Amino acid sequence: MAEIYDVIVVGSGAAGGMAAHALTARGARVLVLEAGAPNTDRTFEQKATYDLPFQGFGDPTKVPHVFQASEANENQWVSERQVPYSYPAGVPYNWVRVRMTGGRTNYWARMSFRLSDLEFKGKDFDGFGENWPLDHAELAPFYERAETIFQVAGKSEGLSQLPDGKFVERDTNYGPVAQRLVDIAKARGIPNTLTRSALGRGGQASSANLLLPDALKTGRLTLVPNAVAREISVDRQTGRVNGVHFVDRLSGRERHARGRFVVVGAGCLESTRLLLNSNIANSSDALGRYLHDQFYITNTIWAINPDVRDGKIARNTAGGNGYMPRFRNLQKNEKHDFIRGYALQWSLGGSPGLDYFPGYGESQRAAMERHQGAGFTATAMGDVLPRADNRVTINRDVVDDFGIPTLHIACRYTDNEFNMAADAVRVLEELSHEMGFEVLTRRPEMYPPGYSIHEVGTCRMGDDPKTSVLNRWNQSHDIPNLLVVDGSSFVSAGYQNPTMTILALSLRASEHLADLVDKRDL
Amino acid sequence: MQALATVPVATALPQQPVPTGGGRQGGGPRPGGAPQAPGEPLDYAVPDDVGEPVPHFFQAAQLAALTRLGDLLVPAADDEPGAVVARAPEFLDFLLSRSPVERQTLYRTGTDALNAQAARQFGKAFGETSAAEADAIVEPLRNAWSYAPTDPFEAFLRTAYRDLRQATASSRARAVATGNVQTVRWLRPL
Ligand SMILES: Cc1cc2nc3c(=O)[nH]c(=O)nc-3n(C[C@H](O)[C@H](O)[C@H](O)COP(=O)(O)OP(=O)(O)OC[C@H]3O[C@@H](n4cnc5c(N)ncnc54)[C@H](O)[C@@H]3O)c2cc1C
Numbered sequence: 001m002a003e004i005y006d007v008i009v010v011g012s013g014a015a016g017g018m019a020a021h022a023l024t025a026r027g028a029r030v031l032v033l034e035a036g037a038p039n040t041d042r043t044f045e046q047k048a049t050y051d052l053p054f055q056g057f058g059d060p061t062k063v064p065h066v067f068q069a070s071e072a073n074e075n076q077w078v079s080e081r082q083v084p085y086s087y088p089a090g091v092p093y094n095w096v097r098v099r100m101t102g103g104r105t106n107y108w109a110r111m112s113f114r115l116s117d118l119e120f121k122g123k124d125f126d127g128f129g130e131n132w133p134l135d136h137a138e139l140a141p142f143y144e145r146a147e148t149i150f151q152v153a154g155k156s157e158g159l160s161q162l163p164d165g166k167f168v169e170r171d172t173n174y175g176p177v178a179q180r181l182v183d184i185a186k187a188r189g190i191p192n193t194l195t196r197s198a199l200g201r202g203g204q205a206s207s208a209n210l211l212l213p214d215a216l217k218t219g220r221l222t223l224v225p226n227a228v229a230r231e232i233s234v235d236r237q238t239g240r241v242n243g244v245h246f247v248d249r250l251s252g253r254e255r256h257a258r259g260r261f262v263v264v265g266a267g268c269l270e271s272t273r274l275l276l277n278s279n280i281a282n283s284s285d286a287l288g289r290y291l292h293d294q295f296y297i298t299n300t301i302w303a304i305n306p307d308v309r310d311g312k313i314a315r316n317t318a319g320g321n322g323y324m325p326r327f328r329n330l331q332k333n334e335k336h337d338f339i340r341g342y343a344l345q346w347s348l349g350g351s352p353g354l355d356y357f358p359g360y361g362e363s364q365r366a367a368m369e370r371h372q373g374a375g376f377t378a379t380a381m382g383d384v385l386p387r388a389d390n391r392v393t394i395n396r397d398v399v400d401d402f403g404i405p406t407l408h409i410a411c412r413y414t415d416n417e418f419n420m421a422a423d424a425v426r427v428l429e430e431l432s433h434e435m436g437f438e439v440l441t442r443r444p445e446m447y448p449p450g451y452s453i454h455e456v457g458t459c460r461m462g463d464d465p466k467t468s469v470l471n472r473w474n475q476s477h478d479i480p481n482l483l484v485v486d487g488s489s490f491v492s493a494g495y496q497n498p499t500m501t502i503l504a505l506s507l508r509a510s511e512h513l514a515d516l517v518d519k520r521d522l
Numbered sequence: 523m524q525a526l527a528t529v530p531v532a533t534a535l536p537q538q539p540v541p542t543g544g545g546r547q548g549g550g551p552r553p554g555g556a557p558q559a560p561g562e563p564l565d566y567a568v569p570d571d572v573g574e575p576v577p578h579f580f581q582a583a584q585l586a587a588l589t590r591l592g593d594l595l596v597p598a599a600d601d602e603p604g605a606v607v608a609r610a611p612e613f614l615d616f617l618l619s620r621s622p623v624e625r626q627t628l629y630r631t632g633t634d635a636l637n638a639q640a641a642r643q644f645g646k647a648f649g650e651t652s653a654a655e656a657d658a659i660v661e662p663l664r665n666a667w668s669y670a671p672t673d674p675f676e677a678f679l680r681t682a683y684r685d686l687r688q689a690t691a692s693s694r695a696r697a698v699a700t701g702n703v704q705t706v707r708w709l710r711p712l
Contacts (some may be wrong), residue, residue: 036712037712041712042709042712043709043710044707044708044709044710045707045708045710046705046706046707046708047705047706048694048697048703048704048705049692049704049705049706050692050693050694050697050704052706052708054617054620055613055617055689055692055693056688056692056704056706057617057685057688057689059620060617060620060621060622060625061620064622070706071706071708072706072707072708072709073709074709075709075710075711075712076709076712099712100712354687355667355680355684356667357667358663358664358665358666358667359663359664360594360595360660360663361595361597440667441666441667441668443668443669445669445670
């Protein structure tokens with residue numbers, strides 16, 4: 001008879017990895033079920049592009065919604081043929097998934113930010129949505145420990161809208177052009193800082209090298225790859241969860257593992273799908289709703305520094321990059337046609353590609369070459385409002401390769417996001433003009449929702465069991481021995497990348513759970 | 523289990539094929555012993571060298587238009603093959619045969635529009651147009667860049683131009699002619 005574990009954790013990414021780390025450190029016996037392969041199974045081969053079946057374009061049927069994919073890396077994403085999903089006609093959603101031990105932390109860009117009380121207490125500020133059931137001060141100690149494990153590098157700035165963390169301190173070293181941009185922005189009330197980024201260890205900052213190894217060293221973690229959780233089982237007598245049905249990814253065989261607690265950390269939408277398929281934890285009807293993320297617009301602008309183009313200044317003095325954290329609606333009385341705000345990650349010294357120049361042939365090529373290194377561009381990353389109608393449901397008519405019913409994702413952006421994007425373009429144009437740059441292209445159009453890979457909110461926490469799925473400790477209001485510890489628990493996303501907040505929440509929830517395990521509570 | 527373990531293996535195992543289960547119990551030859559060592563390496567040719575690509579997606583007139591477009595936008599230069607020698611239009615025919623319907627429609631209507639415009643303006647197929655005539659038809663490429671052109675013909679031209687460039691740059695013909703092989707670090711299936 002297989003062991004009854006103290007805790008079964010579903011997923012081994014940021015959320016599940018941190019849960020395993022925290023729980024085993026506190027003495028719990030933990031089983032991690034991970035749908036993907038061991039991450040050591042990642043092997044690469046140097047190939048001529050023309051030898052790839054699609055000559056580098058990629059198989060158009062495998063991951064058509066993963067704009068980040070190429071044929072070189074298309075096997076790293078979850079195939080949409082294997083695990084399909086649907087959306088209403090004409091309203092695409094880009095669901096970007098990785099199944100592998102360590103999850104998406106094997107591939108993330110490591111931008112590491114905290115949320116501020118503008119997000120945690122957003123409703124107090126502008127009346128929209130709900131407040132989180134916790135605030136920055138309460139989460140700060142957990143942020144600090146996550147930042148220490150992930151070795152977050154950054155510059156302390158004392159900005160209220162982007163709390164400082166426990167950083168490997170870095171200093172800015174702007175070149176002359178970048179400094180001028182920073183000064184011009186500052187005069188308009190737009191702050192600048194360096195992007196904050198997880199250094200990790202040995203060039204890697206993933207759950208697989210920073211969280212799981214320590215958990216395994218305790219001798220209390222059992223880590224099972226290729227185990228696709230299908231359904232959480234419930235004890236009919238007590239109403240509590242008592243285990244997880246899972247399917248072997250390679251053979252298709254099903255098993256059932258037993259545990260006293262179940263912690264779900266399969267990534268926002270997979271966690272939600274698992275709960276919906278298990279028919280549990282939804283007395284609030286909030287499960288699956290409030291799907292949101294950040295809208296991302298890469299190359300919101302391309303502007304040209306004529307001094308570089310005409311050779312008046314050297315290319316190598318014209319570069320630089322930085323991050324402008326949210327600067328809109330920091331005061332209650334600001335008048336904009338949107339609430340909340342966005343960040344701009346900018347770079348100077350880049351080269352706009354051929355497509356940005358009109359025409360074709362020699363003249364176009366020559367225009368591109370003249371502008372090498374003269375570009376100014378930015379990515380706008382905007383706050384998306386959590387709305388009840390943006391939701392996922394189960395599509396029972398379509399099952400995946402493992403026989404599991406699939407998700408239907410209905411999510412659209414609204415005027416608040418569109419107006420915000422237009423504002424971002426306007427601000428970048430104004431900054432460009434003041435810099436003496438020539439605006440080459442502007443782009444207010446965003447990618448489909450999901451593109452930022454920061455989906456959150458479908459299993460949100462709150463103090464009121466009627467309007468939220470989880471309590472302030474990430475426990476289900478309905479079933480106290482069930483926790484969900486990933487981004488699905490967010491109440492609002494803010495404009496910041498979510499992973500540090502996921503890590504901090506998972507750590508906090510897991511230590512609270514460890515107290516319950518210790519006390520044999522429940 | 524205990525008893526079996528003490529019996530010498532040779533007598534414990536019957537000298538006949540053990541059923542493998544799963545219904546695969548038929549007779550027939552079975553693989554014997556260790557796999558054969560690979561022999562002397564052989565010289566292999568590749569399909570590109572021995573056969574012409576066979577289009578499945580475009581109609582002949584559409585492919586002819588795309589080929590003319592490739593010649594116009596991605597011409598040969600010095601000893602660098604252009605789109606036509608690189609067989610980029612034929613590659614795109616293959617790619618499109620597997621692509622989502624929106625993409626297919628963009629290309630079908632786009633190549634039809636090339637022919638329709640050439641017929642209207644010059645009384646011939648786009649494939650027969652001179653450089654000056656073809657240049658007049660691809661005029662929308664001179665518009666300022668936009669993320670999502672509202673005119674479907676402009677959207678087609680921009681997409682086709684990008685695809686033709688990429689398919690040419692990544693072609694085997696280009697690599698062979700220039701000695702410059704584009705490579706990628708390819709992740710094996712997991
Ligand atoms: C290219 C890229 C760049 C990114 N850049 C950033 C960035 O700069 N900053 C930032 O903050 N975030 C970034 N992210 C997002 C970040 O990776 C995620 O926020 C984070 O990994 C989420 O952690 P998670 O544990 O919730 O989900 P994941 O990391 O996705 O882990 C979930 C795990 O659960 C497993 N799983 C799923 N379903 C099941 C099931 N049914 N049974 C068992 N296991 C299951 C999956 O296989 C996976 O391993 C990026 C992501 C990508 C892909």
